Amino acid sequence: AQTVTQSQPEMSVQEAETVTLSCTYDTSESDYYLFWYKQPPSRQMILVIRQEAYKQQNATENRFSVNFQKAAKSFSLKISDSQLGDAAMYFCAHRDTGTASKLTFGTGTRLQVTL
Amino acid sequence: GAVVSQHPSWVICKSGTSVKIECRSLDFQATTMFWYRQFPKQSLMLMATSNEGSKATYEQGVEKDKFLINHASLTLSTLTVTSAHPEDSSFYICSASWTGGVTDTQYFGPGTRLTVL
Numbered sequence: 007a008q009t010v011t012q013s014q015p016e017m018s019v020q021e022a023e024t025v026t027l028s029c030t031y032d033t034s035e036s037d038y039y040l041f042w043y044k045q046p047p048s049r050q051m052i053l054v055i056r057q058e059a060y061k062q063q064n065a066t067e068n069r070f071s072v073n074f075q076k077a078a079k080s081f082s083l084k085i086s087d088s089q090l091g092d093a094a095m096y097f098c099a100h101r102d103t104g105t106a107s108k109l110t111f112g113t114g115t116r117l118q119v120t121l
Numbered sequence: 122g123a124v125v126s127q128h129p130s131w132v133i134c135k136s137g138t139s140v141k142i143e144c145r146s147l148d149f150q151a152t153t154m155f156w157y158r159q160f161p162k163q164s165l166m167l168m169a170t171s172n173e174g175s176k177a178t179y180e181q182g183v184e185k186d187k188f189l190i191n192h193a194s195l196t197l198s199t200l201t202v203t204s205a206h207p208e209d210s211s212f213y214i215c216s217a218s219w220t221g222g223v224t225d226t227q228y229f230g231p232g233t234r235l236t237v238l
Contacts, residue, residue, distance in 0.1 A: 049212060050229065053226060097165070108155070112164065114163075
């Protein structure tokens, strides 16, 4: 069974600074997807970024980028130029290929953004 | 695009009554819908996976007779909590995905807060 581990329950970053959230996972599959979701106080899950395992290039979405290390089964999220609106719970998730495949979530990292 | 709605957003009911939560994909046809439960300050726990027109697949430990899931069309899935009790109080979130594009991504509804008195 797949497992996703987020070892940082809470992180804090100053506005405009950069922060990296860690995530490791375990799977026996060679092809899969990885995601970072953001859950603000409204509790709406928002997709931040996704990565296909067969792609070596790290995904980037504006201020958000990932460091995907397939051999190490590591998938960290870097947030650059942090903004107050980035404050939220961040969940790392893994999914096998296939529409009906389940998402396996990590336990989440709460990110605080300070002035 | 890829908007998922849930109704109601918040419901309070008496112990012993049943509550139905709707999940709709507004601008796409959802091949598969998922139902999650989230306790305060915890991660999402998958309850069941449903495909249109077929029976839902429940995760281990989830009572299928208590949490009835119906995926009647490609845009609507419902979760009915039968004979609700206070321990069923939680935040319920649905998500939907479809086969298309490069990756199959789950898009989440805004969630439903259930309080059972």
